[in-house]
Amino acid sequence: MDVVTVIQAVLASVVYSLFGYFKSGEPFDVEKFLKTFLLGIFIGICAAFAGVQVTEDWVKEAFDSLTFVGVTALIEFLLKGIKKRILK
Numbered sequence: 001m002d003v004v005t006v007i008q009a010v011l012a013s014v015v016y017s018l019f020g021y022f023k024s025g026e027p028f029d030v031e032k033f034l035k036t037f038l039l040g041i042f043i044g045i046c047a048a049f050a051g052v053q054v055t056e057d058w059v060k061e062a063f064d065s066l067t068f069v070g071v072t073a074l075i076e077f078l079l080k081g082i083k084k085r086i087l088k
Contacts, residue, residue, distance in 0.1 A: 006044035008054055013040020 017036045021028055052058070 001045070001048040002053060003048070005048040005052055005054060006041065009044025009047060010037065010040045013037055013043070016040075 013036050017033045020036075021033075
């Protein structure tokens with residue numbers, strides 16, 4: 001098992017948690033943070049057992065995939081906004 005992969009997933013979950021905290025404007029919720037932290041550990045362990053190694057090529061492919069994440073988020077925001085306006 002590649003420990004570096006697990007550490008990278010955990011660090012990513014911590015960064016994600018902090019982004020969510022700053023975005024929400026809510027008080028820090030330890031329970032939410034721990035859930036995300038544990039999820040990061042789980043994802044890292046699964047990735048390590050699957051043989052995932054974070055290389056330069058892997059990072060490039062991950063960033064290419066993020067394009068679709070962004071498009072998905074934009075469509076979701078648009079649909080939620082339309083829904084709010086229609087159901088108002």
